[in-house]
Amino acid sequence: xxxxxxPEVIWEPACGPGVIVRxxxxxxxxxxxxxxxxxxSPDQDSAHWDFLLERQLPIGVQAIVTNPPFKxxxxxxxxxxxxxxxVIMLLRLAFLESDKRTPILDTGHLARVHVxxxxxxxxxxxxWDGPTNSNSGMAxxxxxxxxxxxxxxxxxxxxxxxxx
Numbered sequence: 342x343x344x345x346x347x348p349e350v351i352w353e354p355a356c357g358p359g360v361i362v363r364x365x366x367x368x369x370x371x372x373x374x375x376x377x378x379x380x381x382s383p384d385q386d387s388a389h390w391d392f393l394l395e396r397q398l399p400i401g402v403q404a405i406v407t408n409p410p411f412k413x414x415x416x417x418x419x420x421x422x423x424x425x426x427x428v429i430m431l432l433r434l435a436f437l438e439s440d441k442r443t444p445i446l447d448t449g450h451l452a453r454v455h456v457x458x459x460x461x462x463x464x465x466x467x468x469w470d471g472p473t474n475s476n477s478g479m480a481x482x483x484x485x486x487x488x489x490x491x492x493x494x495x496x497x498x499x500x501x502x503x504x505x
Contacts, residue, residue, distance in 0.1 A: 345453070345485060348403030348427065354392035355407045355417070359384025361431075365406065373399045392417065398424050405429070418445050418486070426488040434480035445486075452490035455483040455499045 349371060356362050356374040362384045365372045379388030393416060398405075405424070408431040409417035415436075421428040422445060434456060437446065445451075461481050483499070 345429065345455075345483075347406070347429075350401040351404050351406050352399055352402045352425075353407050354390070354395075354405060354421075355409050356380075356382075356385055357408070358382045361406065361408060371401070373402060393420055395420075395424065403427065407431070415439075415442050415445070418442075418484075422450070422486055422488075428486040430484045431481060432484050434482045436482075436484065449491045450486050450488055451484065451494045452487040453483075453485040453495045453497060455485070455497045457481055458498050458500050461501060 347365070347368075347370060349369075350373075351365055351370050352373045352375070353362050353365070354375050356376045357378075358380045359374060359382045362372050362374040366384075373387075374385050375387045375390035375392070376385060377389065377391050379385070393413070402425065404427040405421045406429045407417070407421075411433065414430070414432055418428065418430055418432075421430070436442065437454070439446070457480070460479070
């Protein structure tokens, strides 16, 4: 399986309370963490920042990595692809099931889809106070668009669990 090589400077435009931001920074990446909502998180660099109104990338950014709001996922992906050559989004696997999204799914630039073998635990959700072993009822995957890619999309199965 191909492991994603992420650039040094990343924009996380729907950072929420910072779960993805913390993981990226722990891996040594510089991350601009913004969101429309102010989560009052030390991992959030800026609030009240509407990604869909942005017309350029922050200086130095080479990739957009985010878990967009599901109701705006198609808009987020399309806008990110206009701004940036590498876009990585955590989306419902059902994102693939759409004629409406044909322009962003069938361009040849959707390089890889990394599908989780097991459903994601709910504990990553903001405000979750239920059991940590409770899984989401939805299947998720990391979708990777790359302007340098042309051809069919690769499909990989991945695990969120640490290797034993």
